[in-house]
Amino acid sequence: MERKTDFYIDGKWVAPIKANDFPVINPANETEYATISLGTEDDVNAAVAAAKAAFSSWSTTPHAERVAKVEKLAEIYQERMEEMAEAISGEMGAPKNIASSQQAAAGLGHIKAFIRALKEFEFEGPLSEKFQSEYIIHEPIGVCGLITPWNWPMNQVTLKVVPAVGVGCTVLLKPSEIAPMSSMLFAEFMDQAGFPAGVFNLVNGDGPTVGEAMSRHPDIDMMSFTGSTRAGVAVTKAAADTVKRVSLELGGKGPNLVFADTDVAKAVKRGVLHMFNNSGQSCNAPSRMMVEKSAYAEAVEVAKSVAEAQEVGDPTQEGRQIGPVVSETQFNKIQGLIDAGIKEGATLLAGGLGRPDGLNRGYYVKPTVFADVTNDMTIAKEEIFGPVLSIMSFESEEEAVKIANDTPYGLTSYVQTGDPERAKRLARQLRAGMIQLNGAGRAPGSPFGGYKQSGNGREGGKFGLLEFLEVKAVAGWPVADAAE
Numbered sequence: 001m002e003r004k005t006d007f008y009i010d011g012k013w014v015a016p017i018k019a020n021d022f023p024v025i026n027p028a029n030e031t032e033y034a035t036i037s038l039g040t041e042d043d044v045n046a047a048v049a050a051a052k053a054a055f056s057s058w059s060t061t062p063h064a065e066r067v068a069k070v071e072k073l074a075e076i077y078q079e080r081m082e083e084m085a086e087a088i089s090g091e092m093g094a095p096k097n098i099a100s101s102q103q104a105a106a107g108l109g110h111i112k113a114f115i116r117a118l119k120e121f122e123f124e125g126p127l128s129e130k131f132q133s134e135y136i137i138h139e140p141i142g143v144c145g146l147i148t149p150w151n152w153p154m155n156q157v158t159l160k161v162v163p164a165v166g167v168g169c170t171v172l173l174k175p176s177e178i179a180p181m182s183s184m185l186f187a188e189f190m191d192q193a194g195f196p197a198g199v200f201n202l203v204n205g206d207g208p209t210v211g212e213a214m215s216r217h218p219d220i221d222m223m224s225f226t227g228s229t230r231a232g233v234a235v236t237k238a239a240a241d242t243v244k245r246v247s248l249e250l251g252g253k254g255p256n257l258v259f260a261d262t263d264v265a266k267a268v269k270r271g272v273l274h275m276f277n278n279s280g281q282s283c284n285a286p287s288r289m290m291v292e293k294s295a296y297a298e299a300v301e302v303a304k305s306v307a308e309a310q311e312v313g314d315p316t317q318e319g320r321q322i323g324p325v326v327s328e329t330q331f332n333k334i335q336g337l338i339d340a341g342i343k344e345g346a347t348l349l350a351g352g353l354g355r356p357d358g359l360n361r362g363y364y365v366k367p368t369v370f371a372d373v374t375n376d377m378t379i380a381k382e383e384i385f386g387p388v389l390s391i392m393s394f395e396s397e398e399e400a401v402k403i404a405n406d407t408p409y410g411l412t413s414y415v416q417t418g419d420p421e422r423a424k425r426l427a428r429q430l431r432a433g434m435i436q437l438n439g440a441g442r443a444p445g446s447p448f449g450g451y452k453q454s455g456n457g458r459e460g461g462k463f464g465l466l467e468f469l470e471v472k473a474v475a476g477w478p479v480a481d482a483a484e
């Protein structure tokens with residue numbers, strides 16, 4: 001078992017000011033995978049002081065030099081990708097192949113997309129052709145506090161750290177205390193890449209102590225938060241007195257509209273597998289499958305057989321199995337929601353309560369599908385964050401849009417239809433930050449973020465850079481006389 005109780009502050013690994021050991025549990029076998037320390041407000045103060053001191057020189061370092069450091073980081077990340085996949089698998093239970101090809105790989109993909117965005121972004125220029133002497137300059141916002149969740153650890157960490165330091169901000173990262181090992185390894189990569197002392201700092205800790213101290217801190221200029229809507233609201237409230245900018249990436253309850261004019265079997269299979277991916281622990285999971293009435297019977301049959309064929313098991317083995325969910329708390333929460341689905345009268349098609357056969361140790365959940373769900377049921381309203389799909393039906397396109405939008409969330413909505421005009425129409429009518437039509441994957445650098453209570457930020461590519469930039473407007477910028 002690894003013991004990694006130090007924090008990374010001002011370019012060095014330092015012991016916490018007050019020791020407070022905390023176990024990182026491997027959810028596949030319920031044993032202690034590593035020990036970290038939970039920090040205090042004093043550790044936050046030390047890290048923020050380092051970040052503040054580093055800001056004036058880092059923010060004025062030539063852009064090309066900063067980009068070169070990010071390129072170095074990409075090289076190191078690529079070389080040490082397998083270590084990263086192992087850390088992610090051990091801390092949150094992603095099976096080997098997902099940890100490597102999806103989880104760790106997502107981090108590298110984002111770093112590369114940011115390198116392109118950093119090279120292409122126009123940091124300054126005239127307001128318009130007409131107003132040449134009104135000059136706009138984008139400047140780094142300052143010291144940024146970054147808080148991340150456990151479900152896609154490196155995806156989230158790279159989406160925040162890389163654009164922030166890339167544009168000249170300095171940062172304090174607090175990863176999820178449940179899955180901090182990948183971030184500790186990432187800190188090693190940052191150190192190896194040669195970022196100057198104080199540019200990147202990491203303090204482990206829980207939300208109410210370290211997260212709250214960061215959100216309130218007068219010397220943190222911006223908070224970038226990914227996690228539950230509950231914690232996002234807490235961060236926003238704690239940040240209010242200092243009027244810092246708060247960027248939020250929160251939960252979701254994604255609708256997946258399946259129309260009879262598509263290849264229903266194929267679309268349903270894709271939707272079910274997508275729901276189960278990462279054991280259902282994705283903010284953008286298509287958790288409400290809505291099927292046009294005339295295709296409903298077929299959809300239910302396909303979903304049942306896909307769920308029954310879904311293997312669950314040991315993440316250290318090769319294969320297409322899904323792993324456990326992250327913790328006992330999550331396991332119990334999911335069981336409670338499955339129970340609510342049964343009690344509220346949804347039809348249990350596959351899975352259900354308890355662990356899958358033969359898996360008595362580890363937080364494994366049965367791949368579960370409910371049919372005949374209505375949008376007022378708890379399982380249709382709450383983010384479950386487990387491999388649990390709800391299927392419901394609709395009669396008309398109008399009704400489908402109404403049900404899809406009837407949620408406080410608005411992260412990703414999915415549409416499956418053979419009619420291109422309908423696809424375009426729905427893409428405009430669905431109230432969500434992201435729409436995926438007919439199984440299309442998202443392009444690197446495309447903005448990731450939500451409407452409504454799914455958040456207010458946009459991460460990735462040039463949109464992700466803008467999150468960490470202030471906009472300065474200069475009137476009377478000297479311009480050469482056109483007549484000269």
Ligand SMILES: NC(=O)c1ccc[n+]([C@@H]2O[C@H](COP(=O)([O-])OP(=O)(O)OC[C@H]3O[C@@H](n4cnc5c(N)ncnc54)[C@H](O)[C@@H]3O)[C@@H](O)[C@H]2O)c1
Nearest residue numbers: 148149150175176207211212227228231234249250251283
């Ligand atoms: N929209 C997105 O981009 C996105 C991506 C991934 C996950 N998520 C969301 O994250 C959630 C799952 O992650 P989780 O269980 O780790 O969420 P969580 O909100 O419990 O924790 C997320 C982070 O916030 C910290 N935190 C908790 N309470 C806090 C407080 N009062 N002040 C400051 N920080 C606090 C935690 O320590 C952790 O680092 C889901 O709701 C999921 O939808 C959203």
